[in-house]
Amino acid sequence: MAISLLASPPTLIRHSRVRVAPTMAAPITGDLTTAGEFKDHHPSLEVLGGATHSFCPIIKTHLVRPYNHFPVFGSNRHIETIFASFFREIPDVKLKRECLRTPDDGTVTLDWVSGDAGNLPGNTPILLHMLVRARNKGWRVVVFNSRGCADSPVTTPQMYSASFLGDLDAVVNHVVARYPKANLYGVGWSMGANLLVQYLGKEAGGRRFSGAVSMCNPFDLVMSDEDLCKGFNRIYNRSLAKALSGILKKHLMLFEDIGGDYNIPLAANAQTIRDYDDGLTRVSFGFKSVDEYLQNSCSANFIKYVRTPLLCIQAKNDPIAPDRAIPREDIKGNPNCLLVVTPKGGHLGWVAGENAPRGCPWTDPMVMDFLQHLENERSGTHQGTGNLLQSVNV
Incomplete structure (x- = not known):
């Protein structure tokens, strides 16, 4: 799992509270249902959420097409x-x-976008395209790699x-201290x-974020685990394991x-993600079973x-x-959230738009417009002046 942070030069940045500003956008010109669904969008998209009035005008150019x-x-979800x-x-x-020690003596790494360093392993194309786009807007960028990911060192048996x-919180503290x-x-x-949405909803540190974007979130890991055991999805299961x-x-x-209850041989020779979690993960974090671990990680x-x-x-x-795992009703009821569902896209694919098939995913321009607008509202500028934290799975 990797997480990235982007920031612009600190001399251009002003701190502001993390909340939805009432002046964030002009009143929406499209039609809204009483259930929080935005109707003035192209019928190929599903758009809903408690923040439709605030957020839809920001990305409307992407929603009407x-x-x-x-x-x-892009015709088949597995091919895509x-x-x-x-x-x-x-x-x-x-x-x-940059290597960062965590409070328990573990180690995570931060890959800062720089003009004088080299290419590093493990970062996926979908992440790198977003880094380039944000950096070109003047944002400072850093990728957070979890323990063992992207050749990060592992220094404790966890x-x-x-x-x-805990590791995400340590990274947030580190970046905020560097660019207060x-x-x-x-x-x-x-x-x-x-992981990011859990942090935003559970941890006090989540309120230090001025905005966030979640993409291809499994939301309910029990449902995701069920689907990974069916049909062609078994290929993904074995590959991830x-x-x-x-x-x-x-x-x-x-x-x-x-x-203890560790079964290291089972985890080291895992044929499925469940094997790995049963032998190692659920024991490391104090869960009695894989199902209990998954239920508490949604x-x-x-x-x-x-x-x-x-x-x-x-x-x-x-x-x-x-x-079916998307918590639509909770998103509708939260005035800080907006959901956009595309009819196709596969997992981290979105091979569509003017840069298809090999360029950046369809989502990148929308994400950057959303974040740039939030930053402009908070800083009072029209340039990139914020930090961006990005997260991807292995």
Whole structure:
């Protein structure tokens, strides 16, 4: 799991409280239903949320146009997911790595966008495209890599999990201390989005964010786990399990003679994510079973408590983040949240728009417009003057 922070030069940044400003946007010109659904959008999109009045004018240019997937590559959710993962162009982004010790002596890494460093492993194309776009707008950018991810060192017998927020809190504290006058923004993809939304809803530190975006969030990990055990989705399950067990195998010496309920051989040779979680994750974080761990790691349980401006973007045909898991009623009831659902997109695909098929995903321009507007309202400028935190899964 990786998380990134973006910030503009601190001399251009002014601090402001994290809340939805009443002057954020002009009154919406489109039609709204009483249930919080925005009707003045193209019928190919689903748009709803308690923040429709505030947020829809910001991104209306994206909402009124049809979502046209790219032929062939965007026609099937599995083809789109795989194509975007393996064949999307990789921008040339120079990153400078910083290792950060956590309070329990664990280690995470921060990859700062820089003009004088080299390319680093593990960062996905969908993340890098967003970094380039934000950096070109004048934002300062940093990627947070969880323990073991993107070749981050592992220094304690504990990996990351879908519910542990301590490392994210340590990173937020570190970045805020370095740039105390900057506004902080977060973007999360996949499991990183799940972690980010939990943080916004559960932790006091979440209120230091001036805005956030969640994309391809599984929301309900029990439902996601069920779907990963069906049909072609088993391929994703095995692939993710292989990646997780591969990280563990690099650091097996830390887990020698660990005792307790750990089953390190099961985790190291996991055929499914559930195997890995049963052998390692649920034990590390004090859960009696994998089901208990998953039930307590669902960001759907906390989105009603989010007090930060939050844009959620999902794909209706996502094979990993199922459409039925989206907490629509809670999003409608939260005046800080807006949901946009595209008819296609797969998982982290969105092979559509003027940059398709190999360029940035359809979501990037919308996300940047949303964050830039929030920053302009808070800083009183029309330039990029904020920090952005981004999160993606392995």
